[in-house]
Amino acid sequence: MADIHTQVKEAVHTTVSENSVFTELEKQRVLRKIRSGDTQSAKKSNQFVPRMLTTIAVAGFLLFIGGIIGSNMESRNIASQSDTKAVAEKFYPNLQYGEVLNGWSLLNKGPYDGSKSEQSGLLHAVFQGEAQITGTLKYYDIDDSERPDQILFTPDKLSLQSLPVEEGRHPDLTFASNEQRKLKAVFGLGTNRMDIGEVTLVVDNYTARYIKGKTLPDTVGLKEIVLPEEPEVQSTPFHIQVNQGQKLELSAVLLDRYEQFKVTKDKQALSGLSPSEVFQLYFYAEELQDYETQYSLFIDDEEYLRVFETYEDYLTAKQQNPSTGLLEQVKAGTLFEHVIDETSASVSIEAETTGLSFGFSKNKHGIWCVNWLPIQ
Amino acid sequence: MSLEKEIEQALVGIYEREKIIEMVMDEYGTKLKRMIYSYVKDWEVASDLTQEVFITVYEKLLSFKRRSSFKTWIYTIAINKSKDYLKSWHYRNLVINEKLFFFKQSGEKSPEDLLLQQDVRSELAKAIMAMPVKYREVFLLHYYQDFTYSEISDALHIPLATVKTRLFRGKERCKQFLTNERGEQHG
Numbered sequence: 001m002a003d004i005h006t007q008v009k010e011a012v013h014t015t016v017s018e019n020s021v022f023t024e025l026e027k028q029r030v031l032r033k034i035r036s037g038d039t040q041s042a043k044k045s046n047q048f049v050p051r052m053l054t055t056i057a058v059a060g061f062l063l064f065i066g067g068i069i070g071s072n073m074e075s076r077n078i079a080s081q082s083d084t085k086a087v088a089e090k091f092y093p094n095l096q097y098g099e100v101l102n103g104w105s106l107l108n109k110g111p112y113d114g115s116k117s118e119q120s121g122l123l124h125a126v127f128q129g130e131a132q133i134t135g136t137l138k139y140y141d142i143d144d145s146e147r148p149d150q151i152l153f154t155p156d157k158l159s160l161q162s163l164p165v166e167e168g169r170h171p172d173l174t175f176a177s178n179e180q181r182k183l184k185a186v187f188g189l190g191t192n193r194m195d196i197g198e199v200t201l202v203v204d205n206y207t208a209r210y211i212k213g214k215t216l217p218d219t220v221g222l223k224e225i226v227l228p229e230e231p232e233v234q235s236t237p238f239h240i241q242v243n244q245g246q247k248l249e250l251s252a253v254l255l256d257r258y259e260q261f262k263v264t265k266d267k268q269a270l271s272g273l274s275p276s277e278v279f280q281l282y283f284y285a286e287e288l289q290d291y292e293t294q295y296s297l298f299i300d301d302e303e304y305l306r307v308f309e310t311y312e313d314y315l316t317a318k319q320q321n322p323s324t325g326l327l328e329q330v331k332a333g334t335l336f337e338h339v340i341d342e343t344s345a346s347v348s349i350e351a352e353t354t355g356l357s358f359g360f361s362k363n364k365h366g367i368w369c370v371n372w373l374p375i376q
Numbered sequence: 377m378s379l380e381k382e383i384e385q386a387l388v389g390i391y392e393r394e395k396i397i398e399m400v401m402d403e404y405g406t407k408l409k410r411m412i413y414s415y416v417k418d419w420e421v422a423s424d425l426t427q428e429v430f431i432t433v434y435e436k437l438l439s440f441k442r443r444s445s446f447k448t449w450i451y452t453i454a455i456n457k458s459k460d461y462l463k464s465w466h467y468r469n470l471v472i473n474e475k476l477f478f479f480k481q482s483g484e485k486s487p488e489d490l491l492l493q494q495d496v497r498s499e500l501a502k503a504i505m506a507m508p509v510k511y512r513e514v515f516l517l518h519y520y521q522d523f524t525y526s527e528i529s530d531a532l533h534i535p536l537a538t539v540k541t542r543l544f545r546g547k548e549r550c551k552q553f554l555t556n557e558r559g560e561q562h563g
Contacts, residue, residue, distance in 0.1 A: 005519050007497070007500065011497040019422075030427050030431060031398070034434050
Protein backbone atom coordinates (compact mmCIF):
# COMPACT_ATOMS: atom_id res chain seq x y z
CA MET A 1 0.00 0.00 0.00
CA ALA A 2 1.43 3.41 -0.97
CA ASP A 3 2.70 5.66 1.82
CA ILE A 4 1.33 9.15 2.36
CA HIS A 5 4.20 10.80 0.45
CA THR A 6 3.38 8.72 -2.63
CA GLN A 7 -0.35 9.27 -2.34
CA VAL A 8 0.01 13.04 -2.00
CA LYS A 9 2.42 13.17 -4.95
CA GLU A 10 0.08 11.06 -7.06
CA ALA A 11 -2.85 13.28 -6.09
CA VAL A 12 -0.94 16.40 -7.11
CA HIS A 13 0.40 14.93 -10.33
CA THR A 14 -2.91 13.44 -11.38
CA THR A 15 -4.73 16.70 -11.03
CA VAL A 16 -1.90 18.93 -12.08
CA SER A 17 -2.57 21.62 -14.65
CA GLU A 18 -0.37 22.30 -17.67
CA ASN A 19 -0.06 25.81 -16.22
CA SER A 20 1.90 24.39 -13.33
CA VAL A 21 5.04 23.94 -15.38
CA PHE A 22 7.58 26.74 -15.17
CA THR A 23 8.06 27.23 -18.89
CA GLU A 24 11.03 28.23 -20.99
CA LEU A 25 9.21 31.49 -21.72
CA GLU A 26 8.90 32.33 -18.02
CA LYS A 27 12.55 31.48 -17.60
CA GLN A 28 13.50 33.78 -20.46
CA ARG A 29 11.43 36.59 -18.89
CA VAL A 30 13.47 36.28 -15.69
CA LEU A 31 16.74 36.30 -17.62
CA ARG A 32 15.66 39.32 -19.69
CA LYS A 33 14.80 41.24 -16.52
CA ILE A 34 18.14 40.31 -15.01
CA ARG A 35 20.05 41.34 -18.13
CA SER A 36 18.17 44.58 -18.53
CA GLY A 37 18.90 45.43 -14.87
CA ASP A 38 15.17 46.01 -14.54
CA THR A 39 14.70 43.43 -11.83
CA GLN A 40 12.62 45.66 -9.58
CA SER A 41 9.96 46.15 -12.24
CA ALA A 42 8.94 42.55 -11.75
CA LYS A 43 7.14 43.58 -8.61
CA LYS A 44 3.65 44.90 -8.96
CA SER A 45 3.65 48.40 -7.65
CA ASN A 46 0.02 48.33 -6.55
CA GLN A 47 0.68 45.29 -4.41
CA PHE A 48 3.84 46.18 -2.65
CA VAL A 49 4.33 49.92 -2.81
CA PRO A 50 5.63 50.50 0.73
CA ARG A 51 7.65 47.30 0.74
CA MET A 52 9.12 48.12 -2.65
CA LEU A 53 10.85 51.26 -1.46
CA THR A 54 12.70 49.32 1.19
CA THR A 55 13.40 46.44 -1.16
CA ILE A 56 14.80 48.73 -3.85
CA ALA A 57 17.18 50.25 -1.34
CA VAL A 58 18.25 46.83 -0.04
CA ALA A 59 18.50 45.29 -3.50
CA GLY A 60 20.49 48.26 -4.74
CA PHE A 61 22.91 47.83 -1.88
CA LEU A 62 23.14 44.10 -2.50
CA LEU A 63 23.70 44.65 -6.20
CA PHE A 64 26.42 47.15 -5.41
CA ILE A 65 28.13 44.79 -2.98
CA GLY A 66 27.36 41.83 -5.23
CA GLY A 67 28.84 43.63 -8.18
CA ILE A 68 32.12 44.19 -6.36
CA ILE A 69 32.34 40.66 -5.01
CA GLY A 70 31.03 39.22 -8.27
CA SER A 71 33.59 41.01 -10.39
CA ASN A 72 36.37 39.70 -8.15
CA MET A 73 35.04 36.17 -8.37
CA GLU A 74 34.51 36.41 -12.10
CA SER A 75 38.06 37.61 -12.74
CA ARG A 76 39.37 34.61 -10.77
CA ASN A 77 37.49 32.29 -13.02
CA ILE A 78 38.05 33.84 -16.41
CA ALA A 79 40.60 31.19 -17.35
CA SER A 80 38.34 28.27 -16.49
CA GLN A 81 35.51 29.74 -18.50
CA SER A 82 37.51 30.63 -21.57
CA ASP A 83 37.35 27.12 -23.08
CA THR A 84 33.59 27.00 -22.76
CA LYS A 85 33.30 30.44 -24.25
CA ALA A 86 35.46 29.46 -27.22
CA VAL A 87 33.15 26.56 -28.02
CA ALA A 88 30.07 28.69 -27.40
CA GLU A 89 31.27 31.28 -29.88
CA LYS A 90 31.20 28.68 -32.65
CA PHE A 91 27.54 27.97 -31.90
CA TYR A 92 25.45 30.30 -34.08
CA PRO A 93 28.63 32.41 -34.49
CA ASN A 94 27.10 35.30 -36.41
CA LEU A 95 23.96 35.65 -34.37
CA GLN A 96 23.59 37.98 -31.40
CA TYR A 97 20.74 38.50 -28.94
CA GLY A 98 17.66 39.89 -30.66
CA GLU A 99 18.89 39.06 -34.15
CA VAL A 100 16.68 37.06 -36.45
CA LEU A 101 17.35 33.77 -38.26
CA ASN A 102 14.74 32.46 -40.71
CA GLY A 103 12.09 34.57 -38.98
CA TRP A 104 13.08 33.51 -35.42
CA SER A 105 14.49 35.97 -32.91
CA LEU A 106 17.39 34.85 -30.68
CA LEU A 107 16.49 35.23 -26.98
CA ASN A 108 19.43 33.52 -25.36
CA LYS A 109 22.55 31.65 -26.38
CA GLY A 110 25.43 30.00 -24.62
CA PRO A 111 26.59 27.22 -22.33
CA TYR A 112 24.14 25.41 -20.18
CA ASP A 113 26.74 23.93 -17.89
CA GLY A 114 26.06 22.14 -14.73
CA SER A 115 22.31 22.15 -14.36
CA LYS A 116 22.40 18.41 -14.76
CA SER A 117 25.57 16.42 -14.67
CA GLU A 118 24.88 14.61 -17.95
CA GLN A 119 24.31 17.96 -19.63
CA SER A 120 27.75 19.27 -18.89
CA GLY A 121 29.12 21.06 -21.96
CA LEU A 122 25.68 21.55 -23.42
CA LEU A 123 25.15 24.65 -25.52
CA HIS A 124 21.73 25.96 -26.23
CA ALA A 125 20.17 28.78 -28.21
CA VAL A 126 16.61 29.82 -27.50
CA PHE A 127 14.51 31.43 -30.22
CA GLN A 128 11.10 33.05 -30.27
CA GLY A 129 9.04 32.69 -33.41
CA GLU A 130 6.55 30.48 -35.14
CA ALA A 131 6.53 28.30 -38.25
CA GLN A 132 4.43 25.75 -40.06
CA ILE A 133 6.60 22.76 -40.85
CA THR A 134 6.12 19.41 -42.54
CA GLY A 135 8.06 16.22 -41.98
CA THR A 136 8.06 12.73 -40.51
CA LEU A 137 6.78 11.95 -37.05
CA LYS A 138 8.65 9.03 -35.48
CA TYR A 139 7.33 7.12 -32.51
CA TYR A 140 9.78 4.93 -30.57
CA ASP A 141 7.95 2.22 -28.65
CA ILE A 142 8.37 1.40 -24.99
CA ASP A 143 11.00 -1.27 -25.75
CA ASP A 144 13.31 1.11 -27.58
CA SER A 145 16.63 1.17 -25.76
CA GLU A 146 17.49 4.82 -26.49
CA ARG A 147 14.17 6.63 -26.66
CA PRO A 148 11.46 4.51 -25.05
CA ASP A 149 7.96 5.88 -25.61
CA GLN A 150 9.33 9.06 -27.23
CA ILE A 151 8.31 11.04 -30.28
CA LEU A 152 10.73 12.78 -32.63
CA PHE A 153 9.92 14.88 -35.66
CA THR A 154 12.25 15.12 -38.67
CA PRO A 155 11.40 18.26 -40.64
CA ASP A 156 11.73 18.03 -44.42
CA LYS A 157 14.41 20.08 -46.19
CA LEU A 158 12.04 22.85 -47.20
CA SER A 159 10.77 23.22 -43.62
CA LEU A 160 14.34 23.66 -42.37
CA GLN A 161 14.33 27.01 -44.15
CA SER A 162 11.60 28.24 -41.79
CA LEU A 163 13.38 27.09 -38.61
CA PRO A 164 16.32 28.71 -36.80
CA VAL A 165 18.73 26.03 -37.97
CA GLU A 166 22.28 26.74 -39.08
CA GLU A 167 23.23 25.64 -42.57
CA GLY A 168 24.41 22.05 -42.68
CA ARG A 169 22.42 20.95 -39.61
CA HIS A 170 19.34 18.77 -39.96
CA PRO A 171 18.18 18.20 -36.39
CA ASP A 172 15.30 16.09 -35.19
CA LEU A 173 12.82 17.94 -33.02
CA THR A 174 11.27 16.83 -29.77
CA PHE A 175 8.41 18.10 -27.63
CA ALA A 176 7.38 18.47 -23.98
CA SER A 177 5.72 15.40 -22.52
CA ASN A 178 2.20 16.88 -22.52
CA GLU A 179 2.64 17.76 -26.20
CA GLN A 180 3.89 14.26 -26.96
CA ARG A 181 0.71 12.94 -25.31
CA LYS A 182 -1.33 15.14 -27.64
CA LEU A 183 0.54 13.85 -30.71
CA LYS A 184 0.06 10.27 -29.54
CA ALA A 185 -3.66 10.79 -29.17
CA VAL A 186 -4.10 12.48 -32.56
CA PHE A 187 -1.98 10.02 -34.54
CA GLY A 188 -2.94 6.89 -32.57
CA LEU A 189 0.64 6.22 -31.40
CA GLY A 190 1.63 4.31 -28.31
CA THR A 191 2.00 0.66 -29.21
CA ASN A 192 4.39 -0.11 -32.07
CA ARG A 193 7.39 1.73 -33.50
CA MET A 194 5.94 3.86 -36.27
CA ASP A 195 6.91 6.57 -38.79
CA ILE A 196 4.22 8.85 -40.18
CA GLY A 197 5.20 10.97 -43.17
CA GLU A 198 3.80 14.28 -44.40
CA VAL A 199 2.79 15.51 -40.94
CA THR A 200 2.32 19.26 -40.69
CA LEU A 201 2.71 21.12 -37.39
CA VAL A 202 2.77 24.73 -36.25
CA VAL A 203 5.62 25.17 -33.77
CA ASP A 204 6.98 27.95 -31.55
CA ASN A 205 9.61 28.43 -28.78
CA TYR A 206 12.60 26.78 -30.48
CA THR A 207 15.63 25.66 -28.47
CA ALA A 208 18.63 24.47 -30.48
CA ARG A 209 20.96 22.20 -28.49
CA TYR A 210 24.52 21.09 -29.08
CA ILE A 211 26.90 18.90 -27.16
CA LYS A 212 30.19 17.67 -28.54
CA GLY A 213 30.10 14.06 -29.70
CA LYS A 214 26.36 13.61 -29.24
CA THR A 215 23.35 14.07 -31.47
CA LEU A 216 20.66 15.87 -29.55
CA PRO A 217 17.22 16.73 -30.82
CA ASP A 218 16.24 20.39 -30.66
CA THR A 219 13.11 21.19 -28.68
CA VAL A 220 10.06 23.08 -29.92
CA GLY A 221 6.68 24.04 -28.56
CA LEU A 222 3.77 22.43 -30.34
CA LYS A 223 1.21 25.08 -31.15
CA GLU A 224 -1.03 23.26 -33.57
CA ILE A 225 -1.37 19.98 -35.44
CA VAL A 226 -2.46 20.75 -38.99
CA LEU A 227 -4.66 17.90 -40.11
CA PRO A 228 -4.99 17.21 -43.86
CA GLU A 229 -8.22 18.40 -45.35
CA GLU A 230 -10.56 15.63 -46.31
CA PRO A 231 -10.60 15.33 -50.12
CA GLU A 232 -13.78 16.63 -51.64
CA VAL A 233 -15.60 13.56 -52.81
CA GLN A 234 -18.28 13.78 -55.45
CA SER A 235 -21.22 11.61 -54.43
CA THR A 236 -23.86 10.76 -57.00
CA PRO A 237 -26.89 8.61 -56.22
CA PHE A 238 -27.93 6.03 -58.79
CA HIS A 239 -30.40 3.19 -59.13
CA ILE A 240 -30.28 -0.26 -60.61
CA GLN A 241 -33.17 -1.79 -62.48
CA VAL A 242 -34.87 -4.98 -61.38
CA ASN A 243 -37.63 -6.74 -63.30
CA GLN A 244 -40.86 -8.13 -61.94
CA GLY A 245 -39.11 -11.32 -60.93
CA GLN A 246 -36.70 -9.18 -58.85
CA LYS A 247 -33.83 -10.00 -61.21
CA LEU A 248 -31.26 -7.32 -61.98
CA GLU A 249 -31.53 -5.77 -65.46
CA LEU A 250 -29.33 -3.50 -67.54
CA SER A 251 -30.24 -0.59 -69.80
CA ALA A 252 -29.98 -1.36 -73.52
CA VAL A 253 -26.70 0.57 -73.82
CA LEU A 254 -25.12 -1.20 -70.85
CA LEU A 255 -26.41 -4.57 -72.00
CA ASP A 256 -24.73 -4.00 -75.35
CA ARG A 257 -21.42 -3.23 -73.60
CA TYR A 258 -21.83 -6.29 -71.42
CA GLU A 259 -22.35 -8.56 -74.43
CA GLN A 260 -19.28 -7.13 -76.17
CA PHE A 261 -17.14 -7.57 -73.07
CA LYS A 262 -18.45 -11.08 -72.42
CA VAL A 263 -17.22 -12.14 -75.85
CA THR A 264 -13.89 -10.30 -76.05
CA LYS A 265 -12.93 -9.89 -72.35
CA ASP A 266 -11.15 -6.79 -73.65
CA LYS A 267 -11.27 -3.90 -71.17
CA GLN A 268 -11.56 -1.48 -74.10
CA ALA A 269 -15.21 -2.52 -74.25
CA LEU A 270 -15.62 -0.75 -70.88
CA SER A 271 -13.99 2.47 -72.05
CA GLY A 272 -15.92 5.58 -70.98
CA LEU A 273 -18.10 3.75 -68.45
CA SER A 274 -18.46 5.25 -64.98
CA PRO A 275 -17.76 3.29 -61.77
CA SER A 276 -21.51 2.94 -61.15
CA GLU A 277 -21.96 1.43 -64.64
CA VAL A 278 -19.12 -1.06 -64.15
CA PHE A 279 -20.73 -1.84 -60.77
CA GLN A 280 -23.97 -2.75 -62.57
CA LEU A 281 -22.09 -5.00 -65.01
CA TYR A 282 -20.42 -6.79 -62.09
CA PHE A 283 -23.71 -7.54 -60.33
CA TYR A 284 -25.49 -8.38 -63.60
CA ALA A 285 -22.80 -11.04 -64.07
CA GLU A 286 -23.45 -12.13 -60.47
CA GLU A 287 -27.15 -12.43 -61.22
CA LEU A 288 -26.39 -14.59 -64.27
CA GLN A 289 -23.67 -16.47 -62.39
CA ASP A 290 -21.46 -15.51 -65.32
CA TYR A 291 -18.33 -15.61 -63.17
CA GLU A 292 -15.92 -15.64 -66.09
CA THR A 293 -17.13 -12.21 -67.28
CA GLN A 294 -17.24 -11.02 -63.67
CA TYR A 295 -13.63 -12.18 -63.14
CA SER A 296 -12.55 -10.20 -66.21
CA LEU A 297 -13.88 -6.97 -64.67
CA PHE A 298 -11.11 -6.99 -62.00
CA ILE A 299 -8.17 -4.71 -62.56
CA ASP A 300 -5.29 -6.59 -64.17
CA ASP A 301 -2.48 -4.02 -64.45
CA GLU A 302 0.89 -5.53 -63.50
CA GLU A 303 1.30 -3.53 -60.31
CA TYR A 304 -1.88 -4.93 -58.79
CA LEU A 305 -1.60 -8.14 -56.85
CA ARG A 306 -4.05 -10.62 -58.33
CA VAL A 307 -5.88 -12.26 -55.50
CA PHE A 308 -7.05 -15.07 -57.78
CA GLU A 309 -4.37 -15.93 -60.31
CA THR A 310 -6.74 -17.72 -62.68
CA TYR A 311 -10.44 -17.81 -63.40
CA GLU A 312 -10.47 -21.38 -62.09
CA ASP A 313 -9.20 -20.23 -58.70
CA TYR A 314 -11.88 -17.56 -58.65
CA LEU A 315 -14.60 -20.01 -59.59
CA THR A 316 -13.56 -22.43 -56.87
CA ALA A 317 -13.66 -19.61 -54.31
CA LYS A 318 -17.05 -18.46 -55.55
CA GLN A 319 -18.51 -21.94 -55.33
CA GLN A 320 -17.20 -22.37 -51.83
CA ASN A 321 -18.46 -18.97 -50.68
CA PRO A 322 -21.48 -17.94 -52.73
CA SER A 323 -22.09 -14.20 -52.20
CA THR A 324 -25.80 -14.08 -52.93
CA GLY A 325 -26.36 -12.00 -49.81
CA LEU A 326 -24.39 -9.15 -51.31
CA LEU A 327 -26.50 -9.12 -54.49
CA GLU A 328 -29.67 -8.89 -52.39
CA GLN A 329 -28.18 -5.97 -50.44
CA VAL A 330 -27.37 -4.21 -53.71
CA LYS A 331 -30.95 -4.64 -54.90
CA ALA A 332 -32.43 -3.41 -51.60
CA GLY A 333 -29.91 -0.71 -50.67
CA THR A 334 -29.46 2.94 -51.58
CA LEU A 335 -26.51 3.36 -53.93
CA PHE A 336 -24.06 6.27 -54.25
CA GLU A 337 -21.10 6.62 -56.56
CA HIS A 338 -18.11 8.42 -54.94
CA VAL A 339 -15.27 9.54 -57.19
CA ILE A 340 -12.44 9.99 -54.68
CA ASP A 341 -9.74 11.15 -57.10
CA GLU A 342 -8.69 10.59 -60.70
CA THR A 343 -7.89 6.94 -60.21
CA SER A 344 -10.02 5.70 -57.33
CA ALA A 345 -13.74 5.51 -56.71
CA SER A 346 -16.27 3.57 -54.73
CA VAL A 347 -19.92 2.72 -54.63
CA SER A 348 -21.56 2.74 -51.23
CA ILE A 349 -24.37 0.32 -50.57
CA GLU A 350 -26.39 1.75 -47.72
CA ALA A 351 -29.12 -0.20 -46.00
CA GLU A 352 -31.01 0.61 -42.80
CA THR A 353 -28.48 -0.93 -40.51
CA THR A 354 -25.45 -1.63 -42.68
CA GLY A 355 -23.19 0.28 -45.03
CA LEU A 356 -20.72 -1.28 -47.45
CA SER A 357 -18.25 0.22 -49.83
CA PHE A 358 -17.29 -1.33 -53.16
CA GLY A 359 -13.99 -0.14 -54.64
CA PHE A 360 -12.80 0.71 -58.15
CA SER A 361 -9.51 1.78 -59.69
CA LYS A 362 -8.68 3.19 -63.10
CA ASN A 363 -6.27 1.04 -65.10
CA LYS A 364 -3.36 2.41 -67.13
CA HIS A 365 -5.73 2.96 -70.08
CA GLY A 366 -8.07 5.12 -67.99
CA ILE A 367 -10.81 2.49 -67.71
CA TRP A 368 -12.60 1.92 -64.40
CA CYS A 369 -12.09 -1.66 -63.16
CA VAL A 370 -13.20 -3.52 -60.05
CA ASN A 371 -10.66 -3.74 -57.20
CA TRP A 372 -9.57 -7.15 -56.00
CA LEU A 373 -11.51 -7.87 -52.79
CA PRO A 374 -13.70 -4.86 -53.64
CA ILE A 375 -15.71 -4.85 -50.40
CA GLN A 376 -12.52 -4.25 -48.39
CA MET B 377 26.58 14.50 -7.41
CA SER B 378 23.07 15.71 -6.58
CA LEU B 379 21.86 18.84 -8.25
CA GLU B 380 21.45 20.46 -4.86
CA LYS B 381 25.16 19.87 -4.20
CA GLU B 382 26.04 21.00 -7.70
CA ILE B 383 24.19 24.28 -7.13
CA GLU B 384 25.88 24.74 -3.79
CA GLN B 385 29.27 24.17 -5.43
CA ALA B 386 28.34 26.62 -8.14
CA LEU B 387 27.64 29.15 -5.41
CA VAL B 388 31.25 28.87 -4.35
CA GLY B 389 32.14 30.69 -7.49
CA ILE B 390 32.88 28.73 -10.63
CA TYR B 391 29.84 30.05 -12.49
CA GLU B 392 28.43 33.46 -13.25
CA ARG B 393 25.30 34.36 -11.31
CA GLU B 394 23.19 34.21 -14.45
CA LYS B 395 24.23 30.62 -15.11
CA ILE B 396 23.45 29.70 -11.51
CA ILE B 397 19.99 31.21 -11.85
CA GLU B 398 19.40 29.14 -15.00
CA MET B 399 20.34 25.98 -13.11
CA VAL B 400 18.15 26.98 -10.19
CA MET B 401 15.20 27.71 -12.46
CA ASP B 402 15.58 24.33 -14.16
CA GLU B 403 15.65 22.53 -10.85
CA TYR B 404 13.11 24.48 -8.83
CA GLY B 405 10.94 26.36 -11.37
CA THR B 406 8.01 23.98 -11.55
CA LYS B 407 8.26 22.87 -7.90
CA LEU B 408 8.16 26.46 -6.65
CA LYS B 409 5.40 27.51 -9.02
CA ARG B 410 3.22 24.65 -7.76
CA MET B 411 4.00 25.49 -4.16
CA ILE B 412 3.25 29.17 -4.65
CA TYR B 413 -0.02 28.22 -6.34
CA SER B 414 -0.98 26.25 -3.25
CA TYR B 415 -0.99 29.61 -1.43
CA VAL B 416 -2.35 32.02 -4.01
CA LYS B 417 -4.60 29.69 -6.03
CA ASP B 418 -4.14 31.64 -9.24
CA TRP B 419 -1.76 30.46 -11.96
CA GLU B 420 -1.07 33.91 -13.34
CA VAL B 421 -0.12 35.24 -9.92
CA ALA B 422 1.88 32.05 -9.25
CA SER B 423 3.82 32.64 -12.48
CA ASP B 424 4.59 36.29 -11.58
CA LEU B 425 5.62 35.43 -8.04
CA THR B 426 7.82 32.53 -9.18
CA GLN B 427 9.65 34.88 -11.54
CA GLU B 428 10.04 37.35 -8.69
CA VAL B 429 11.49 34.62 -6.49
CA PHE B 430 14.23 33.92 -9.03
CA ILE B 431 14.99 37.60 -9.43
CA THR B 432 15.28 37.88 -5.64
CA VAL B 433 17.51 34.82 -5.56
CA TYR B 434 19.68 36.44 -8.23
CA GLU B 435 19.87 39.64 -6.23
CA LYS B 436 20.57 37.95 -2.91
CA LEU B 437 22.73 35.13 -4.16
CA LEU B 438 25.96 36.65 -2.98
CA SER B 439 24.53 37.40 0.44
CA PHE B 440 23.36 33.81 0.94
CA LYS B 441 25.04 32.92 4.22
CA ARG B 442 24.58 29.14 3.95
CA ARG B 443 23.10 29.02 7.46
CA SER B 444 20.47 26.72 5.97
CA SER B 445 20.56 24.58 2.85
CA PHE B 446 20.04 26.32 -0.47
CA LYS B 447 16.74 24.46 -0.88
CA THR B 448 15.40 25.73 2.44
CA TRP B 449 16.58 29.25 1.61
CA ILE B 450 14.88 29.42 -1.77
CA TYR B 451 11.64 27.90 -0.42
CA THR B 452 11.68 30.45 2.41
CA ILE B 453 11.87 33.26 -0.16
CA ALA B 454 8.98 31.71 -2.11
CA ILE B 455 6.85 31.20 1.01
CA ASN B 456 7.48 34.77 2.18
CA LYS B 457 6.56 36.14 -1.22
CA SER B 458 3.37 34.08 -1.25
CA LYS B 459 2.41 35.28 2.23
CA ASP B 460 3.25 38.89 1.35
CA TYR B 461 0.91 38.56 -1.59
CA LEU B 462 -1.87 37.12 0.58
CA LYS B 463 -1.45 40.05 2.99
CA SER B 464 -1.36 42.62 0.20
CA TRP B 465 -4.00 45.21 -0.47
CA HIS B 466 -4.41 43.83 -3.96
CA TYR B 467 -5.25 40.35 -2.74
CA ARG B 468 -7.52 41.42 0.09
CA ASN B 469 -9.63 43.43 -2.33
CA LEU B 470 -10.09 40.53 -4.70
CA VAL B 471 -13.26 38.56 -4.43
CA ILE B 472 -11.69 35.21 -3.74
CA ASN B 473 -13.46 32.43 -5.41
CA GLU B 474 -12.20 29.38 -3.58
CA LYS B 475 -11.76 26.79 -6.27
CA LEU B 476 -12.10 23.32 -4.98
CA PHE B 477 -10.04 21.96 -7.83
CA PHE B 478 -6.48 21.64 -6.84
CA PHE B 479 -4.67 22.56 -10.00
CA LYS B 480 -6.99 22.30 -12.94
CA GLN B 481 -8.99 25.34 -13.81
CA SER B 482 -12.66 24.87 -14.61
CA GLY B 483 -12.04 25.89 -18.22
CA GLU B 484 -9.67 22.98 -18.68
CA LYS B 485 -12.25 20.32 -17.91
CA SER B 486 -12.22 17.42 -20.32
CA PRO B 487 -14.15 14.14 -20.21
CA GLU B 488 -11.16 12.66 -18.40
CA ASP B 489 -11.37 15.45 -15.83
CA LEU B 490 -14.93 14.52 -15.01
CA LEU B 491 -13.77 11.01 -14.31
CA LEU B 492 -10.82 12.34 -12.34
CA GLN B 493 -13.11 14.29 -10.07
CA GLN B 494 -14.52 11.02 -8.87
CA ASP B 495 -11.08 9.60 -8.42
CA VAL B 496 -9.90 9.33 -4.86
CA ARG B 497 -6.67 11.12 -5.76
CA SER B 498 -8.65 14.08 -6.94
CA GLU B 499 -10.63 14.00 -3.70
CA LEU B 500 -7.37 14.00 -1.77
CA ALA B 501 -6.13 16.98 -3.78
CA LYS B 502 -9.35 18.85 -3.04
CA ALA B 503 -9.08 18.06 0.66
CA ILE B 504 -5.50 19.39 0.74
CA MET B 505 -6.54 22.62 -0.95
CA ALA B 506 -9.46 23.01 1.45
CA MET B 507 -7.10 23.03 4.48
CA PRO B 508 -6.26 26.32 6.18
CA VAL B 509 -2.94 27.69 4.90
CA LYS B 510 -1.06 26.94 8.13
CA TYR B 511 -1.79 23.23 7.84
CA ARG B 512 -1.59 23.08 4.06
CA GLU B 513 1.90 24.57 3.82
CA VAL B 514 3.34 22.15 6.35
CA PHE B 515 1.51 19.21 4.80
CA LEU B 516 2.70 19.96 1.24
CA LEU B 517 6.24 20.82 2.25
CA HIS B 518 6.54 17.49 4.01
CA TYR B 519 4.55 15.11 1.85
CA TYR B 520 4.97 16.73 -1.58
CA GLN B 521 8.30 18.56 -1.40
CA ASP B 522 9.92 15.99 0.93
CA PHE B 523 11.07 18.53 3.53
CA THR B 524 12.13 17.15 6.89
CA TYR B 525 10.46 18.51 10.05
CA SER B 526 13.59 20.49 10.78
CA GLU B 527 13.72 21.99 7.26
CA ILE B 528 10.07 23.04 7.58
CA SER B 529 10.84 24.57 10.94
CA ASP B 530 13.66 26.60 9.35
CA ALA B 531 11.68 27.61 6.28
CA LEU B 532 8.56 28.72 8.16
CA HIS B 533 10.34 30.00 11.28
CA ILE B 534 8.14 27.93 13.56
CA PRO B 535 9.16 25.53 16.36
CA LEU B 536 9.62 21.86 15.55
CA ALA B 537 6.74 20.91 17.86
CA THR B 538 4.42 23.22 15.92
CA VAL B 539 5.46 21.55 12.66
CA LYS B 540 4.50 18.17 14.09
CA THR B 541 1.19 19.41 15.45
CA ARG B 542 0.21 21.10 12.19
CA LEU B 543 1.21 18.05 10.19
CA PHE B 544 -0.92 15.87 12.44
CA ARG B 545 -3.89 18.24 12.12
CA GLY B 546 -3.42 18.39 8.32
CA LYS B 547 -3.36 14.63 8.08
CA GLU B 548 -6.51 14.42 10.20
CA ARG B 549 -8.30 16.65 7.72
CA CYS B 550 -7.71 14.39 4.76
CA LYS B 551 -7.36 10.97 6.35
CA GLN B 552 -10.54 9.68 4.75
CA PHE B 553 -8.81 10.04 1.36
CA LEU B 554 -5.56 8.42 2.43
CA THR B 555 -5.57 4.69 1.77
CA ASN B 556 -3.45 3.77 4.76
CA GLU B 557 -5.52 5.84 7.11
CA ARG B 558 -8.74 4.36 5.76
CA GLY B 559 -7.29 0.90 6.15
CA GLU B 560 -6.38 1.63 9.74
CA GLN B 561 -9.81 3.05 10.40
CA HIS B 562 -11.72 0.11 9.08
CA GLY B 563 -9.29 -2.58 9.88
